[in-house]
Amino acid sequence: MAVYEKKYVWSILLRLFHWTFAPSIFTLIVTGLYIHWPWTNTWLEGSHQFTMATMRWIHFIAGMLFTCAVLARLYLWFFGNKYERVWDFLPITGRNIKNLFSTLIYYAYLTDHHEERLGHNALAGTAYFFTILLAIVQFLTGLYLLYPEGSIFTSIGASLFGTQQEARFIHYILNWYFAWFAMVHIYIVIWNDIKHPEGLISSIFDGFKFAKKEQ
Template sequence: MSSKNYKRVYVWELPVRIFHWINVLCITVLAVTGFIIADPPAILSGAEASESYWFGTVRVIHFGAAYIFFFNMILRIYWSFVGNRFAHWKSFLPFSREMRKNIKHVLKVDIMLQHDKTHDVRNISVGHNSVAALSYVALFVVALVQVFTGFGLYSDMSGWWLPDLFAWVVPLLGGDFMVRTIHHVATWVFIFFTLVHVYLVFYHDWLEGRGEVSSMFGGYKFVSEERFRKEGLADMPQKTPPAEAPKAETNPAT
């Protein structure tokens, strides 16, 4: 395999990265507090109820994190209209033939671990690959389910109009019990998603060596030079790497 020159490309803009990590934090907090609310631990305490409020605190954290999760999601939707091409809403749905071809490639090479007959550099995605993009769409749908069922359950306790917008969800689904069950079960989808998502990030980082893991911290990915001629990525604003790391620009790897 010939040695390639890689160029640093700014893929994940700062709002995308902030969204990602706030989302990580919110989902973690919401899942942990959610499971505590569903099945509180047995605490045998002689304390009077008037001196203790821990369960109420857990619920406050859950509801607060839910609001942050929700508004964070709204900001990400906004950014999918004004952000760069990798953050754009169009990059999440397989509209083009290339994207549909990419789905086949990823399923074949990365999921089923087969090998392409001919090497095509365009198969290596710069932003999301098309299968990953679909998984984020699916996660977005599950997040919506959580928002609707969560705020639906919460609306009765709230005096604010925002949660009240979701009050219709409870009667639609036939009562609190069903809504709660859906809310609870959907939490597991986030857990399954996280397992697969983190694994695949490591997988791509290990096999492709283009900075998949670190890209969500710094925003940069490394793209082979031959790719630029083919897709005109060079038009994109390139950040010159800091002087103390000159190797980054033309780091010869595989």
């Protein structure tokens, strides 16, 4: 019978990042879709109920937290522990490129073989890497939309994305990316948690994973 030992993988800061990032994404999608399509029956005059204003307000605050979470993750790319650093999971080394393809094949049920590793596998890591890049685009377009006049974000936004409408379009499309990402992410972590005894889901709460003890 295999013997497992507890291994500390995710630092407090990474877990704080995750638990700021995840709820903010959920909130941003719900309120963002409302702003895109205000579906409630808002026929009352605006002075006594501010449905749209409240939705926008929640969206802005969630966006601020989202931005801070992304900044923290960027910091951890370079100054986190070895599982958190960006070169641990990007397919830029032979080991990671191999892992990327083997994980793909494994997820497609084409093989049962997979590499045990404590940090992100290369496929997850690559997905998270691009998600963070898109998150940067998302908060920059968001800040451009929030501060459309005479701020640093106006000039950044205008030079990177063009007009407000172009930025809004990018912002809206990426909203769907994050909805898709959240779905896929939750599905895969549950799938992995069922298949493996490493304690993937609990690791994002307490930071520990379980690895086979070498005997």
